[in-house]
Amino acid sequence: MEIFQHILNALQFGSFYALIALGYTLVYGVLGLINFAHGDIFMVGAYIGYFIAVALLSSVGLNPAVTLALTVPATMILTAAVGVTLERTAYRPLRRKGANRLYVVITALMAGLMLENGNLALLGASRKRFPDLIDKVIWNVHGVSITNLKVIVIVASIAVFLLLQFIVTRTKIGMAMRGISYDKFAIPLMGIPLDTIILFTFILGSSMAGLAGILFAMSYPILEPYMGALIGWKAFIAAVVGGIGDIRGAIVGGFLLGFIELGVVAVFPSTLRDLFAFSVLLIILWLRPTGIYGVARTTKI
Amino acid sequence: MQKKTFTIGIFAFMALIAGLAQADILSPYHISVLMFMGVNVILATSLNLVNGYMGEFSCGHGGFMCVGAYVSSVVTVLLFSKNQILGAPLLPASLAFLGFPLALLLGAAAASVAGLVVAIPSFKTRGDYLAIITLAANYIVISAINNMEIIGGPRGFMGMSATENGMKSVVDLPWMLIWVMLGTLFTVWLLRRFVTSTLGKGVPAICQDEIAAEIMSVDTNRIKLIAFMLSSGLAGLAGGLYAHVLGYVNPQSFDIMRSTEVMVMVYMGGMGSLSGATIAAVVYTVLMEALRFLDVWKWVVIPLLLILLMQFRPEGVMGNKELADLFPRLRKYYSFK
Numbered sequence: 001m002e003i004f005q006h007i008l009n010a011l012q013f014g015s016f017y018a019l020i021a022l023g024y025t026l027v028y029g030v031l032g033l034i035n036f037a038h039g040d041i042f043m044v045g046a047y048i049g050y051f052i053a054v055a056l057l058s059s060v061g062l063n064p065a066v067t068l069a070l071t072v073p074a075t076m077i078l079t080a081a082v083g084v085t086l087e088r089t090a091y092r093p094l095r096r097k098g099a100n101r102l103y104v105v106i107t108a109l110m111a112g113l114m115l116e117n118g119n120l121a122l123l124g125a126s127r128k129r130f131p132d133l134i135d136k137v138i139w140n141v142h143g144v145s146i147t148n149l150k151v152i153v154i155v156a157s158i159a160v161f162l163l164l165q166f167i168v169t170r171t172k173i174g175m176a177m178r179g180i181s182y183d184k185f186a187i188p189l190m191g192i193p194l195d196t197i198i199l200f201t202f203i204l205g206s207s208m209a210g211l212a213g214i215l216f217a218m219s220y221p222i223l224e225p226y227m228g229a230l231i232g233w234k235a236f237i238a239a240v241v242g243g244i245g246d247i248r249g250a251i252v253g254g255f256l257l258g259f260i261e262l263g264v265v266a267v268f269p270s271t272l273r274d275l276f277a278f279s280v281l282l283i284i285l286w287l288r289p290t291g292i293y294g295v296a297r298t299t300k301i
Numbered sequence: 302m303q304k305k306t307f308t309i310g311i312f313a314f315m316a317l318i319a320g321l322a323q324a325d326i327l328s329p330y331h332i333s334v335l336m337f338m339g340v341n342v343i344l345a346t347s348l349n350l351v352n353g354y355m356g357e358f359s360c361g362h363g364g365f366m367c368v369g370a371y372v373s374s375v376v377t378v379l380l381f382s383k384n385q386i387l388g389a390p391l392l393p394a395s396l397a398f399l400g401f402p403l404a405l406l407l408g409a410a411a412a413s414v415a416g417l418v419v420a421i422p423s424f425k426t427r428g429d430y431l432a433i434i435t436l437a438a439n440y441i442v443i444s445a446i447n448n449m450e451i452i453g454g455p456r457g458f459m460g461m462s463a464t465e466n467g468m469k470s471v472v473d474l475p476w477m478l479i480w481v482m483l484g485t486l487f488t489v490w491l492l493r494r495f496v497t498s499t500l501g502k503g504v505p506a507i508c509q510d511e512i513a514a515e516i517m518s519v520d521t522n523r524i525k526l527i528a529f530m531l532s533s534g535l536a537g538l539a540g541g542l543y544a545h546v547l548g549y550v551n552p553q554s555f556d557i558m559r560s561t562e563v564m565v566m567v568y569m570g571g572m573g574s575l576s577g578a579t580i581a582a583v584v585y586t587v588l589m590e591a592l593r594f595l596d597v598w599k600w601v602v603i604p605l606l607l608i609l610l611m612q613f614r615p616e617g618v619m620g621n622k623e624l625a626d627l628f629p630r631l632r633k634y635y636s637f638k
Contacts, residue, residue, distance in 0.1 A: 034429055093612055102358065103615040106568050109561065110604035110611075117600035233436065233557065240433045274444035278437040282418070285434055289426040 004144045006266045007259075012150045012219070014258025015157035019212035020235035021242065021250035022164060023205035029168075029245035030177050030201045031095075033104050037086060037112035039232010041206050044115055045079040045213025046223055047123075050130050052078075057131055068133040075214050076207040083206025084199060086111055092195070112232075119225040130221035153215050160208055161251045168247055173200060181245065234277075241281050243294030252292055257281070315482045322475040332478055336546045338586040339481035340539045343488045345566035345582040346575055347535035352564065353572035354496055355528050356508030358432040359419065361439030362536050362563045365412045367555035368442055369537020370544035373408030374461050375452060377401060377545070382463030386451055394467030401464050401480065405541040412537020413530040415442065420529035424522050427511070439560055446552040457551030461544055481542050488535050493575055495531065504528050505573065565607055570617055577619025 020042050027035040052074050056067045090107050137148040168174040176197045179187050188194050216231075217223060234257060242253025257277060264276040285291070318335065321327045327335070344362060351359045378384050380392045380400045392400060418438045423431055452458045468476040495501040503524040506514035515521050544550045562585075570581025592599045610617070625631045 028429075034432070090608060090612075094615070097615075099611075099615045103568075103611045105358070106564070107608050107611045109564070110607045113561065113604040114601050114608075117597055117604075121597040121601060229557075233440075237433055237437060240430060244429060269448075271448050272444070274440055275448060278440045278444070282422075282434060282437045282441065285426070285430060285437075286422050289422065289430055291430070 002266075006262050008144065008146060008150060010259045010262035011154050011255065012258075013262060014255035015153045016212055016216055016231065016254075017235045017238045017257050018157050018251045018254025019160060019208055019215070020232060021239035021254045022160065022247065023209045024236050024239040025242075025244055025247060025250040026164070026177075026201050026205040026208075028239070029181050029247075030198060031091075032101060032181070033091065034108065034236070034244075035205070036105065036108040036232075036236075037115060038205065038209060039228040039230075039235065040112040040115040041079060041083055041086075041228070042209040042213050042216075042232060043119070043223075043225065043228025044082050045075055045206075045210035046130075046217040046227065047119065047128070047213075048078045048082075048210065049075040049214040049217055050128055050223055053131050053133060064131075064133045064135075071133070072211065072214055076210040079210025079213065080203045080207040083202045083209070087199065087202045092198075112229075116225050116229060123225070125225075128223040130217040130223060132221070133218060149219055153219060156211065156215060157251075157254075160211065161247065164204065164208075165247050167204070173197065177201060237278070237281055241284050241291050243291030246291075246293040249291055249293035256292075311486065315479075315486070318482065319475055319479050322478050332475060333546070334586060334590055336478055336481045336542075338583055339485040340543045340546065341563075341566060341582040341586050342485050342579050343535055343539035343542070344563045345570065345578040345585075346488055346492050347532045347539070348563050349567050349570075349572065349575065349578040350492060350496070350504065350528055350535075351532045352567050353574065353578070354504045354508060355525070356572075357423070358428065359435040359529075359532070360432055360557070360560050360564060361419070361435035361437075361442075362533075363555040363557065363559035364435075364439035364442035365415055365533035365536040366540035366543070366559065367446060367550075367552060368415045368540065369408035369412040369534075370540030370550045370555065371408075371446060371452060371458065372411040372537070373404040373541030374458055374544045374550055376404035376407050377464040378458075378460040380404070380464075381467050382460045384460055390463075394463065395471050397464045397467030398471065401468065401545070404464075405480075405484070405538055408541035409534045409537040412540065413534030415537075416530045416533030417526075419533070420526045423525050423529060436557070439555075439557060443552045443556055453551075455552060457549055459549040461550075462548035464545060465548075477542075477546050481546065484538055484542050488538065489575065489579060491531075491535070496575070500524070500527070508573070565603065568617055569607060569610060571619030571621065572617060573621040574617070574619040574623055576624040577617060577622070580624075581618065 020038065023038045023041070024035060027033055027038070049071055053067055053071045056062050056070060057064065062070070090111055091104055094104050094107060134148065134152075139146045139148075166174075168177060176187070176192045177200075179190070179192065180194065180197055184194070187197075216227075235254065238253035238257040239250050240253070241256060242249025242251070244250075260280050261273050261277045264273050268276065288294075318327075322332050322335075344366065348359065348362045351357050375387070377397075377400060379387050381390050381394055381397055383389055415438070418441075419431070419435050422434050426434065446452070447455045465477050468474075496504060503514065503519040503521070506517070506519050507521055507524060511521055540555070566581045566585045567578055569585065570579070571577035588603070589599070592602060595602060614620070619627075
């Protein structure tokens with residue numbers, strides 16, 4: 001029975017990785033840009049959720065269920081605003097200038113550092129405790145304890161995946177997104193507003209990070225400024241292992257990383273988690289250099 | 302003739318600094334800043350070989366530094382100081398002169414072997430996927446060391462100061478400062494010789510177009526192997542020096558933050574410019590000390606500076622130019638090729 005418990009935990013952790021990896025992969029798929037600030041946008045999302053929830057609970061005095069219902073959309077919108085601000089102020093001017101992709105990556109990395117340390121400087125190093133918004137329900141099925149929160153997290157990540165998959169493959173805007181990733185110069189000639197599509201991509205990715213932030217804060221209710229750094233890097237690795245730029249890849253990579261980590265913890269001491277997880281990922285990348293779903297692009301001279 | 306004046310000048314400068322330190326004109330604080338400056342110069346110039354000249358995106362330089370730091374520390378502690386696990390010193394402390402450079406070289410060699418983890422996949426992958434491999438390599442090194450109880454695990458490893466004391470017991474000079482300066486000089490010299498050599502010209506060729514370079518008979522795999530191993534080996538050298546400057550290492554000081562710091566130096570100074578990376582490392586070290594009063598805000602201001610730099614001068618301060626390109630008169634004193 002223990003194995004089912006581990007599988008459930010792995011699914012929950014994989015869901016977080018997958019939700020964040022989706023943001024990486026969306027932006028990468030459209031712009032070919034590694035948005036290194038994404039892990040920190042996730043952290044900002046968790047903090048925004050915290051402030052909204054605390055304000056609604058204590059100042060306005062709403063009951064937890066209504067608070068949750070209001071917090072989730074508000075956080076997603078505000079986190080998306082953070083992502084969009086970042087895009088407008090830092091990435092777009094560089095893109096307009098036609099700067100090398102690498103410079104945008106550095107800018108993203110630095111923007112992430114600014115978010116982390118700006119948070120530390122503004123709010124101090126004391127950790128925040130996220131309020132309990134839902135009553136914890138534990139179902140005990142043949143010795144496997146299932147909490148309602150775990151189910152919510154897993155269901156949310158799969159729902160987000162299906163939604164994004166639908167948007168990218170079935171809608172007009174998704175077609176435009178795929179078009180941009182195929183040829184950035186021909187797309188504006190077809191009358192497609194490049195900047196709007198890119199903005200939409202950032203909105204999608206950042207709001208998913210906001211959602212992941214709230215879900216994470218509800219599951220592990222201690223917030224600190226560096227919480228986004230490690231999970232962000234790991235989610236990025238998950239996205240690459242799945243094949244960055246492909247929505248399915250993000251989900252598969254995220255769950256794979258979750259399973260590897262929890263599998264290691266189940267067998268070995270938990271301090272070996274990172275060592276094994278990253279070694280396995282390294283081996284996967286050795287064997288399939290473009291990730292699981294990635295397609296090698298031929299380069300012309 | 303030209304070359305000699307420059308070489309003599311460099312050594313005279315180094316002797317002057319060492320003399321000032323010996324005469325207590327420089328305070329211990331200034332000496333330590335100077336030493337970190339040297340370590341940073343080694344790190345920045347060695348990363349510049351991969352990120353600047355070769356155009357790859359390696360973000361795991363801290364991991365290789367960590368390998369070098371731990372290997373050389375373990376060697377010197379084994380040889381010259383008493384440790385609970387590694388036992389009594391094997392050699393008398395007066396032999397530290399011979400043992401210390403050997404330990405540094407061993408550390409550098411171990412780090413360049415660790416560089417193979419990145420170098421071999423680089424034959425097949427490029428760009429973002431390779432960036433992940435370097436990132437994963439960094440994490441693997443850190444968590445491997447965290448799990449080695451014999452060298453202290455997350456608590457860190459110490460006992461390296463016995464080596465410097467051993468050297469001081471023979472001749473009382475600021476030895477660590479001298480070793481750091483020699484290491485820095487060696488690194489810059491080696492990298493300059495490498496990138497201007499016929500073999501080393503392959504490195505910028507890979508940056509510009511790998512397939513075209515391959516067609517023009519550049520053995521790209523060999524060049525990549527050399528570049529990655531050289532870069533990580535020099536990072537290991539920097540790590541060894543860093544460990545002995547502080548006398549204490551712990552794995553957390555080599556994490557992704559350290560790698561980011563080195564990247565900041567490289568991109569600030571300009572990719573593909575040896576003098577740019579050197580200047581950036583010096584400026585960065587001074588800036589870190591000068592902005593100490595800002596406390597946490599320091600790490601908001603420095604990224605902001607770099608973002609602004611990327612907006613207005615994306616190729617970095619020097620950007621593929623050496624000092625001699627900007628100030629042609631310098632050529633009178635030194636031939637930069």
